[in-house]
Amino acid sequence: MPYRETEATRRRAEERRANLLRAARDLVARHGFAGAKITAIAETCGTSVGLVYTYFDNRDELLATVFRESASHELAAVRAGTAAAGPAPRERLDAFIRTFAGRALRGRQLAWSLLFEPVSPLVEAERLTYRRAYVDLAESILRDGIADNTFAQQNVGLSGAATIGAISESLVGRLNPVGYDGLDGLDDTVIVDDIVVYCFRALSAPSTSPAPTRQETP
Amino acid sequence: MPYRETEATRRRAEERRANLLRAARDLVARHGFAGAKITAIAETCGTSVGLVYTYFDNRDELLATVFRESASHELAAVRAGTAAAGPAPRERLDAFIRTFAGRALRGRQLAWSLLFEPVSPLVEAERLTYRRAYVDLAESILRDGIADNTFAQQNVGLSGAATIGAISESLVGRLNPVGYDGLDGLDDTVIVDDIVVYCFRALSAPSTSPAPTRQETP
DNA sequence: CGAAGAAGTGAAACGTGGTTCAATCCTAGC
DNA sequence: GCTAGGATTGAACCACGTTTCACTTCTTCG
Known part of the structure; x- marks a missing residue:
């Protein structure tokens, strides 16, 4: 059974999540909630749109x-x-x-x-x-x-x-x-x-x- | 040159417009602005969706x-x-x-x-x-x-x-x-x-x- | 290295309403 | 009744973000 969740992966995941949140926060603080579009959030922290949905159920x-x-x-x-x-x-x-x-x-x-x-x-x-x-x-x-x-x-x-x-x-x-x-x-x-x-x-x-x-x- | 705008037509038009507005007002008073959808307004006063746009530029x-x-x-x-x-x-x-x-x-x-x-x-x-x-x-x-x-x-x-x-x-x-x-x-x-x-x-x-x-x- | 499976991608599907427009129906005046 | 032209219709279209998902890439461990 290869791959096992480990300290490193967990930390990376948390970091990702935190990044997404920070990006979203910045966008809100700059353009309001309306400006915090999924594409913008993903783009801001250099990930794909789809990834957002592995960390959050929905917008x-x-x-x-x-x-x-x-x-x-x-x-x-x-x-x-x-x-x-x-x-x-x-x-x-x-x-x-x-x-x-x-x-x-x-x-x-x-x-x-x-x-x-x-x-x-x-x-x-x-x-x-x-x-x-x-x-x-x-x-x-x-x-x-x-x-x-x-x-x-x-x-x-x-x-x-x-x-x-x-x-x-x-x-x-x-x-x-x-x-x-x-x-x-x-x-x-x-x-x-x-x-x-x-x-x-x-x-x-x-x-x-x-x-x-x-x-x-x- | 048949058809000319006349008193009757003008009155009918104004009535239509007033009807649309009344329908919209009722919907707003009942379900808020979000509930005043074009389809609902048209339906409420028994006209078509398209007609709304001859009386108003847009929603x-x-x-x-x-x-x-x-x-x-x-x-x-x-x-x-x-x-x-x-x-x-x-x-x-x-x-x-x-x-x-x-x-x-x-x-x-x-x-x-x-x-x-x-x-x-x-x-x-x-x-x-x-x-x-x-x-x-x-x-x-x-x-x-x-x-x-x-x-x-x-x-x-x-x-x-x-x-x-x-x-x-x-x-x-x-x-x-x-x-x-x-x-x-x-x-x-x-x-x-x-x-x-x-x-x-x-x-x-x-x-x-x-x-x-x-x-x-x- | 190789297998198992999680992480990540992004183009396409979806949902929701507003908006358009070719076709049809009416009305006024002859 | 007939015609010009406005009134009316409603299905198709569009816009726009969100959400999905088949596929690719990465990570772990025997």
């Missing part, structure tokens, strides 16, 4: 994997940024928004693809999962902030979703490859600052509502 | 027309609902949100299609226009409210977008045909009430303390 599954990897990377970054701000809800919310918005504006095509680009249902399901994760993160900050009176008493679930919505919608214009943007001409940092202001006002108790942090002048 | 243009009609109808309804509330910014904002959210929740598939369903770039352009119109409407309420001190001094453009985003995102879960919804189990009216609360908090001046740090950006 959707491949794209879903790409989505998962990219999105979880982003989520981890936002979580890290938030955690780095310490335990105080005020600082955590500030960091959350700035990390999220900042990263999105720095990698626009990717952010747009992850947040808004039309995708197949399978990938959309993946997106829903991550959207939930962001809402959850916002909610947990919110809950802590309500407990210590930083934020007003409120429907946490709704406020979480609404806040993610407010942030996203404020960014769509800038991220969309074919933009509309009623916010043209404004500097990115101004936008982010104003998003922070908006969210703090939206979540804080009217009576206490303190000025948000890190307010540099434009 | 995208037809769908864009459908979008325009449906969206402008919705927009008009929201405008009317808002106007009916009188001149006071507080009541206008309240009416705006309730009309918008209420209609969306009453016609979910249509609302979802108009707001979120993946569509071709041509239709997406149409969507952008209407989204802008809603943002504009929100902005005008906001501006008036700032003038009479109902609302806080703020970046009107951003707050308008963010507010539309907050409302939309709070609704996606309920509208999405394949839902995620972290807000399951809550009653529609509760949701709408809480959206109103959220938006008012987001836009209103803190009752006691004066305007926040960052002054309005034009």
Whole structure:
């Protein structure tokens, strides 16, 4: 019985798979999911079209994997940024928004693809999962902030979703490859600052509502 | 020279066109834009596939027309609902949100299609226009409210977008045909009430303390 | 080396809708 | 009724990516 799977072959296979994923990720980050065509992926990493199908059942599954990897990377970054701000809800919310918005504006095509680009249902399901994760993160900050009176008493679930919505919608214009943007001409940092202001006002108790942090002048 | 265009023929043609549009509208309201296939449209109003192309250049243009009609109808309804509330910014904002959210929740598939369903770039352009119109409407309420001190001094453009985003995102879960919804189990009216609360908090001046740090950006 | 069988190739088949167009049906005016 | 020319039909066509699969190349081990 010749041929046996061995360390070398397994490693090579994993490498191949990783290569395909990397190629796909790059294409997505450059041209969106629509641009990640099987032929393009194969070509990018110098293999044949058919090979892709020995590593992935079909395109959707491949794209879903790409989505998962990219999105979880982003989520981890936002979580890290938030955690780095310490335990105080005020600082955590500030960091959350700035990390999220900042990263999105720095990698626009990717952010747009992850947040808004039309995708197949399978990938959309993946997106829903991550959207939930962001809402959850916002909610947990919110809950802590309500407990210590930083934020007003409120429907946490709704406020979480609404806040993610407010942030996203404020960014769509800038991220969309074919933009509309009623916010043209404004500097990115101004936008982010104003998003922070908006969210703090939206979540804080009217009576206490303190000025948000890190307010540099434009 | 036999055959001449006449009143009767013209009327019949317009009727045909209107029929096609109505069929398409119904299909969109029932199955989304993806469900409005040319064959389905033709079948629905008992004509041939080919005929569609004597009335519309191509599918995208037809769908864009459908979008325009449906969206402008919705927009008009929201405008009317808002106007009916009188001149006071507080009541206008309240009416705006309730009309918008209420209609969306009453016609979910249509609302979802108009707001979120993946569509071709041509239709997406149409969507952008209407989204802008809603943002504009929100902005005008906001501006008036700032003038009479109902609302806080703020970046009107951003707050308008963010507010539309907050409302939309709070609704996606309920509208999405394949839902995620972290807000399951809550009653529609509760949701709408809480959206109103959220938006008012987001836009209103803190009752006691004066305007926040960052002054309005034009 | 040679056999067993996995890895890899890429051209052709497929699926899905939109779009065309030659053939046919109608309508208006004589 | 007849004709010119528009209205209507629907099967064939096309576009375009995805997926398959018969074939070739490579890897392992006795």
